[in-house]
Amino acid sequence: MEIHRDIYKFVPEKKTAIALGRFDGVHVGHMTLLNKAVEFARENDFLSVCFSFREETYPGAETRGVLTTEKEKLDLIRDAGIDVTLHPAFAPPLTEITHDKFLHGYLINQWKAGMIIAGYDFKFGKNREGDTDFLRKEGEKRGVKVEIVRPVTSEGEIVKATIIRGLLRDGLLDKANRLLGRGYSVTVKQVPGRRLGSRIGFPTLNFHWPEGKVPLKYGVYAVRVRSFALRDDPSEKIKPSANGVANFGLRPTVDEGKRTVPVLEVHILDPGKMIDLIAEPPSPDTDFTVEFVSFMRNEQRFETLDSLKSAIDEDVKKAREIMAIRV
Known part of the structure; x- marks a missing residue:
């Protein structure tokens, strides 16, 4: 084009x-x-x-x-x-x-x-x-x-961008996705993280939210991730995909209210697919598209990392169930 x-x-x-x-x-x-x-x-x-x-x-x-x-x-x-x-x-x-x-x-x-x-x-x-x-x-x-x-x-409502923006901010992702005709998504580049997820058994891909793009409600989402990596042939884009669970928000448990800019963290459900998705160190030539399939819960602050880990365990189970029927 x-x-x-x-x-x-x-x-x-x-x-x-x-x-x-x-x-x-x-x-x-x-x-x-x-x-x-x-x-x-x-x-x-x-x-x-x-x-x-x-x-x-x-x-x-x-x-x-x-x-x-x-x-x-x-x-x-x-x-x-x-x-x-x-x-x-x-x-x-x-x-x-x-x-x-x-x-x-x-x-x-x-x-x-x-x-x-x-x-x-x-x-x-x-x-x-x-x-x-x-x-x-x-x-x-x-x-x-x-x-x-x-x-x-x-469902009797005129499809307008204004309505979709409000639905996304309110966490009404399923309805927003119906009006879009696809899952709401963001295209971003991987950024280095602090590897806190790896320490508790849930390694993540970390992304900054694009400035000016309508943010989602802070919370946990079932997601689908694709990477677009330029490999040997510059004209060819490799497009692996993987299911995941994502947190979008201010990470209140680990950042203790000090963060003011939201961050997107994605844990891939199948560890084997991480090899296809990630670049170490993050490559400037790789774009990731994160598609938000379902809103699962609000972002929460937990008193201990063990409590956070238990919650993520449940999030992973729920995300697997959701993605099993959202082909």
Whole structure:
């Protein structure tokens, strides 16, 4: 997939099917738009294109948080089959372009849109003056097919990134995952730990939570871990996976209230699979994706390490039971 952050230089050689939206989280509603663009492009020998501003550059993003980092978002869009993603920052001079100029000057004239797909509540252009009615009307004049996707619902509720953020913070992971259409995940790099887990029989992979990404409720989770390690062939990504149990939070038992930044620690249930996953020392070329499958319990402070060890024993048993039915 081609990625263009300088969108002014993108001039395709053939017509395009363009999906428009924010795509934070790339949830089931977003996937409907992307799938329509890919399908139409394949049927008509077009390029499939996604236009989406970088979420972290929107006003208020630092407070609101993002469901997907830039890398995570682009990886998910790539996996959907999109050929090209236009991914600029939400900043002038682009944000000063009128809706009329954006549609006619860029979407249709420069990017050769023959098909435009947008959500029911899509707004665009300076002061958000462009809407779906404008897209339909002007598209018809220019001979451009426009499809406006109706709200996607789950259990009677419209799927929105705002709702998913709240569910994750409240520990309602199962419902959040249904709206996402997959397990909420984080892509991170391994960092050295203090090996406290190894001392009590539960070695862990240790990760920092990405700055600006929506955090989970502090607690213990059943997880699935994949590593993406560049080996002998730089073009080949090895993707082993393993089930695990993770703690996300401030580690109150061992850090005694001194920690202010949450950490993610993952214990792999099958020790043999650790060999495929880890690099010693941690390699800067290895990304790990931790998928959160089920919320098990809140993070707790234990009076002794023996009490902590007993609790982890129970967590491991429960995680095995969960992962046995979550293939």
